[in-house]
Amino acid sequence: MIKNVIFDIGNVLADFAWEQLFHRLGFEGETFEHMADATVRGPYWQEFDRGAMSDQEIVEGFYSLAPKYKKQIDLFYEHIHEMTEEYPYAAEWVRSLRAEGYSVYILSNYGKTSFENRKEPFSFLAEADGSLISYEVLSVKPEREIYQALEERYSITPQESVFIDDLEVNVEAARNYGYSGIIFKSRDQAEEELKKLNLIK
Template sequence: MIKNVIFDIGNVLADFGWERLFLRLGFEGEVFERMADATVRGPYWVEFDRSRMPDREIIEGFYSLAPEYKDQINLLYEHIHEMTEEYSYASSWIRELKAAGYSVYILSNYGKTAFENREKPFSFLSEADGKVISFEAASVKPERKIFQALEDKYGIHPKESVFIDDMEENVTAAKLYGYEGIVFKSREQTEKKLAELGI
């Protein structure tokens, strides 16, 4: 029996709009592609989410992949907290699930600097029953450690929980750990999948 609904943040409860931010900062054409490959699509980005390395070391990693774009990398870092925008339905969806008797938790990869420097905290965080963000666990999805951190913190049992994420590899991992899992495409599609689980 499902008792817990666990949400990712990026592209589920909030738009991970790195492309929009890049364009707003003036990164177009070749600059856009090189910057993306060096940062959000590159091997060092996950270290922001894990937050075990100092930011300066991660930025040096970005530099090593695009040394001619140091100024742009610095500009991106100054605005990194502006990359994600909350969806209008996020808080109300959580409230609806709670009103139906489910506990709702947040489990997300999100870097400490970007998360803590947001001008306006995500409103849905206060609606949820709890959260574990990757920098708090020094682990990222799909690693077992971050799921274990949520289980230990809130006494969650995987067999009583459904995990919702836009990344298929994270949902596949969650299923291996004993959770029900839904790959998020839209709220409507996800609600249909939840209904199939009796939620």
């Protein structure tokens, strides 16, 4: 029997809108591509989410991948907390699931600097029963350790839980760890799959 719904944040409860931020900062064409490869599409982004490296070490890593774009990297890092915009439905969706009797948790890869420096906290966090962000435990999805940390923090049994994430690799990992899993494409699609699990009416 499913008792817990576990949500990712980016592209599930909030728009990971790095492209829009790049455009706002004036990164276009070749600059856009080099900056993306050095930052959000590069290897240091996962380490940013992991939280084991300092901000300076992360920025130096970005520099190493795009040494001609140090000025743009600095500008990007100044605005890094502006990348994610909460979806209008997010808090209401969490509330509706809790009203159905399910516990709702948040499990997300997210860098400390961008998470803690948001102008306004995500409203859905206050609606959920709990959350765990990657930098808190120095582990990122799809690693077993981050799922295990959530289980230990909130006494969650994987076989009683469904995990919703937009990335197939994270959902497949959760399934391997004993969870039910839904690869998120839209709220309507996810709710249809939840219905199949008898989670919502």
